[in-house]
Amino acid sequence: GINAEYGESSGINAEYGGPTKEIRHGQALAIAGLMRYAPSRMSKMDLIGPLTGSLLKFMDSDNVQVCNAANYAAGRLIIHLQDSDENQDYLGKVVALLAKNCGHNSSNDVRSFANNMVHMINIAGVQPLSDDLVKSLLVPLLDSTTKKIPAVRSSSEVAIATLLRLKANEDVANRISSNLDPKSLEIFNRFLPTAKRVAGENRTHNGHENNIFSFLPEV
16 A cells, blocks of 8 residues: 555654654645646556545545645646546546535635636636536635635635636526526626626736645756
């Protein structure tokens, strides 16, 4: 197993018998790096499945650093899957957890970072997500627009503008809005003019790689 490679000197928590948060963070960062720089190679080596299994566990971590490293890896994995059209069975699972991390049960740091990942995915030049996946992300993002924390609110506004491809037209917005629950639809109708304005402003959040890989030299 992956933990066995580290041995006792790696920081394995003797009391609980599992890896420490530092090791989990390192493992999540390793997956993030692979998804950023070598996703096609991971596909050729049939490693997307095992990596996704580990990634889903890290995305559910209660440690902000671990969770956000995994959120970044998830964003990069989604971009790869959308671009390659392979391993589509993993796509729904990863998007579902990213949507959860955009939601109200997450800390503000995790929530705003997950929102930024939705934005990153949708400015990557790949095909749009399916309407069902878009809706699963839109609902928690709409809730975030009602929050007082500036980072959460601002990141959700930008994420919605790009998720719905509002800079191009309102086709996606019109399709998705017809299937929203009443509470989300109320927020959507109130927020849509702001989302269209944000789309026209070309606002962006692109500091996430610096946040995740700040200890690495420039490449």
